[in-house]
Amino acid sequence: MAFLVAGTLQVASQVADAQESLGRKGKYSVKDPRVALALCSPEVSASTAALLEGVFQTLGFESCQRQEASVQGFRGELTRFQEQLDAHGGSVGCAFVALVARPWQLRQSQQLVRELSRCKALWGRPKVFLLLSSAPGAVPEPGAFLASLGELCGRRPHWSLLQLLTEVFSRTAEESAGAAYCPVLRSSLRGALCLGNVEPWGPEPEPGPSAQYDLSGARAALLLAVTQGRLGAQHDVEALGGLCQALGFETTLRTDPTAQTFQEEMAQFRKRLDAHRGPVSCALVALMAHGGPQGQLLGADGQERQLEVLVQELSHCGALRGRPKIFLLQACRGGHRDAGVGPAALPWFRRWLRAPPATPSQADVLHVCTDVQGRSSRGPTPRSPNQADVLMVYAAAEGCVAYRDKKGSDFIQTLVEVLRADPKADLLELMTEVSWGVVGVAWGEGLDSAFFSAPVFCSPPSHPFAEGGSPLPSET
Known part of the structure; x- marks a missing residue:
């Protein structure tokens, strides 16, 4: 004892x-x-x-x-x-x-x-x-x-x-x-990391880098969501659609797309942007479905579509050259569960005793590749100029499952809450707050934090954009 x-x-x-x-x-x-x-x-x-x-x-x-x-x-x-x-x-x-x-x-x-x-x-x-x-x-x-x-x-x-x-x-x-x-x-950082010789809660920091994206033009969003067999997914669709509307995005929603429809909708989205008469400032694509360990997304028909193929489609959009392209991915990336995950049905005191030693192992990591010319890739050539200005935000770390319950996913729900609270803040700083919020909700179950990657940002986004929750059904 x-x-x-x-x-x-x-x-x-x-x-x-x-x-x-x-x-x-x-x-x-x-x-x-x-x-x-x-x-x-x-x-x-x-x-x-x-x-x-x-x-x-x-x-x-x-x-x-x-x-x-x-x-x-x-x-x-x-x-x-x-x-x-x-x-x-x-x-x-x-x-x-x-x-x-x-x-x-x-x-x-x-x-x-x-x-x-x-x-x-x-x-x-x-x-x-x-x-x-x-x-x-x-x-x-x-x-x-x-x-x-x-x-x-x-x-x-x-x-x-x-x-x-x-x-x-x-x-x-x-x-x-x-x-x-x-x-x-x-x-997968959950907060701001300041290495300067100052207390992190000292005077408010100076504004970030001066170069910012010009967001005075049109903003477009595409939401592709499989809701069949995904309890609570409809709540994510409604929350994200409301956020896009509030932020001035012209939004296209397609529910229960097949694997082929994922590709077709992306192609149509690109064509609409290229045909737009005025400048396009930003594009947001949200992909919500079951997923696999190799980056696959499963359509409503159970067939697979590789994420890289969808990213490549938008990277060829001439109207978005030099403009931020944001991808939100609410899907599993494998079958692993991070350290400390236990059955949610246990009484609270038993869950506490079985809680992870601290935070999940995939959290609190910043991974920077300064030259990726030779790295392996299943998709577009990493040094292609079309790969610039892309931000990809995942609900889980590589190889791990994502979670949602009947109220939706912690990732999407937290993201919507954070962006609504401070819609003019820097995007990357807001993403760390989303990670902190997801871990804060999921600490008792040992779930993973949100994870984002930026295959380049030549200047920081000046506008926000970016599955955790009670472990009922996962996205695998």
């Missing part, structure tokens, strides 16, 4: 620590020691490695390790890093891992992200992964990218890391005009 009580108190303490780590106003507190690790393949120059260590120190990381290893040895080095943190026994404010190698050697980096997510010392703490290319002629050159990031952080200590990266990406895009440069950012 003593062991049970001790374990229960430890769980409660860890959950409280995770809540406290976000501080006030949904911002991470990084007052505890920050740790950094650089894993470099043998061909990485000494000057790049030294510059990386200097940037870590500029960003306030007290512990900075650098290991040279083959790419095959990265996972072993990361395991040792994780074991060191857990053996230390103290709290960690933030972990920053930089992987420097040839871009095609980093295709399986998601496995390394999962490896560090097992670290108990980092439960509820932000984990940043930065992938830098060591290929000759890489855009951006690793040293230039790191110098720009460090310099900007020193001048804008109140900016969140997402704001800083947006500005760095914008500068890089300007300097490499015509190079079809397309970085990728993936995030």
